[in-house]
Amino acid sequence: MALLKNPNDIDNSKIKKLVKEWTRTKLLLSDDVIITVTELKCAEPNCPDVETIIVIYKENETLKFKIGKPLTYVRKWDIDGLKTKKN
């Protein structure tokens, strides 16, 4: 990920919206629940270069899911597998 090429110029908004939609449907979340989808570059050994982090802010609980690839490559089947990857 080239930092000086502004990461915000890469338009991931469509896939982000899709990922949120898939997550909401898969986990039966109401519209009130806030979901964030973030791409992170992890410096830790054995971690992929870029991970996609999905965080679900329920009223009394926060759930985090990691998908070991950049957001562009996230597909519906990754979200379908979320249940088993719950942290």
Add this chain to the structure above:
Amino acid sequence: MENNKTIPVTILTGFLGSGKTTLLNRILKENHGKKIAVIENEFGEVGVDHELVIGADEEIFEMNNGCICCTVRGDLIRILGQLMKRKDKFDYIIVETTGLANPAPVAQTFWVDDEMKEQMSLDAIITVVDTKHVWLHIDNSSECQEQIAFADVILLNKIDLVSAGELEKLENKIQRMNPQAKVYKTKDADIDMDKILNVKAFDLNAKVEINPGILNEEVPFEWAAIYELNEFEYSLALDEGPDPTMDIAIVKVDSAEENEIENGKKLAIKLFSEASFLIRPQKFLKTNNALNQLVVDDKVNEYKFKMKKNGYYILYTQHHPNEFGMKIFQNENLVWPLSFREFEHTHEHDNAVSSVGIDTEGELDLQKMDEWINWLLQNKGTDIFRMKGILNIKGNDERFVFQGVHMLFDAQSDRKWRPGEKRKNQVVFIGKNLNREEIMKGFQSCLIRSKEAVL
């Protein structure tokens, strides 16, 4: 990070008792016509009387394992999400943090999600400082240091309780920690609203100004000496030392007075931040206001230099010359300096908050800069709290501006360099454990060297 439709958010930090709530009440009472939502997780000694005060419970959420760069405020995300649904009812948000809060997770919350960015924009981090009692915390509380380091605006409050001398001492200390922040002195947190609201400190479309704070006390050299030199050839000998290279800048001065070393310091700091000339043994040093990087690759290394004019010159050396057994000869006679000065090395408070400023001309290689910033943030992102910069990228007629909090980063071209404008690179890093020499060298390695520079 901002466009006209977004709601600005100000983060208000400061220790309990610093005057945060007084400031907040002033903001709310001021007749500015704005409907303000206040998110508060500290109920101070003064209550906030406002219809839209929302209590928060400071839930720090780690997006990644234990890395501060990836923490956000879960409670804020929930509250802001709910506030957005009633967007038409207010037009400014103030987040007041507890006195012991690290501002990073709060600030990072506004980078974390596109939807958040579409609707809100971080305006500035304001830190209120109790000028009398801050001395109890400033050297040993990481929260206090972080709040100062992260700030875009610092209010030195309660100035009526301290002497002018104490205030000056504090102001100097704070400027060294964070040269980029605008500092205002206040009594009862009395300040014009336009100095604290809509500051646009995080907005790269606003006028980006950098204050690299280059004149702070840290210097990239350990020794300087005045020599009287003439037009004949000299040789400079170095033994093996603790480093495979030794940087030396030669600056011409008018006299042998010792204060010339101090006078030439500013130019020397500038030279040490610029691209250096790589000098191998047996080659000639650049003697006219240039930085030489001497390659020390043998047990005994000899370099040459010759002055264009007889006169007085200062040699500023990266390391103490004793570490390399440095000697200067003319016709095999030792040449002694007329006077010299040792500079304190920069590691006096290893874990203290400080800043490193870069202010230099020259074109940057975008790819090298990209790789270096990437490396720096991957390896030092936790220690770099804030950074901001204006860059002169080769092949780009526009200024390139960037800013960030820890590893989160915004960057873009902003405006064309004006005809006749000096195309300078100005960058400031604020954080803890910052290694000035390493950062300077890393930055220098991204500058494009002229062909002449590599001998």
